Amino acid sequence: MLNFSKKVNLKPVDPDKLKIEKSDEFPEAYAFELELDFTPDDIWEEIFEQERKTSFYPLKSKVTVIGNRLRVVTASNEIEGKIGWVKGLVESTNQRVDAYNEEVKVRNKAEEQERAREQETIKKMREKLRK
Numbered sequence: 001m002l003n004f005s006k007k008v009n010l011k012p013v014d015p016d017k018l019k020i021e022k023s024d025e026f027p028e029a030y031a032f033e034l035e036l037d038f039t040p041d042d043i044w045e046e047i048f049e050q051e052r053k054t055s056f057y058p059l060k061s062k063v064t065v066i067g068n069r070l071r072v073v074t075a076s077n078e079i080e081g082k083i084g085w086v087k088g089l090v091e092s093t094n095q096r097v098d099a100y101n102e103e104v105k106v107r108n109k110a111e112e113q114e115r116a117r118e119q120e121t122i123k124k125m126r127e128k129l130r131k
Contacts, residue, residue, distance in 0.1 A: 063089070
């Protein structure tokens with residue numbers, strides 16, 4: 001049986017409390033962390049990474065899931081656009097999680113039905129042996 005995933009959301013960004021620090025990723029790089037409402041599961045993280053890889057963002061960027069935070073590395077003049085981009089990634093990830101969960105529901109139901117058929121077959125086999 002497959003496991004469901006859970007959607008994760010970004011907490012509101014408070015510019016006054018956002019910790020921004022210089023990063024060694026590239027010369028003009030700065031890093032900051034955006035807080036999620038909880039730590040995502042492996043499925044959410046995998047879907048997020050797929051979304052990040054297929055997303056078109058032409059400027060230098062790096063986003064990493066670290067516990068209940070997204071660590072973002074960007075140039076100082078790209079921070080607004082980068083936060084908007086990350087919000088979009090989270091939204092598209094959650095949409096794909098919904099689709100994934102629907103698929104899991106269908107697959108799990110099919111597996112349950114198959115197990116029920118197998119049990120019924122075994123029951124009939126036992127009944128034939130009793131005759």
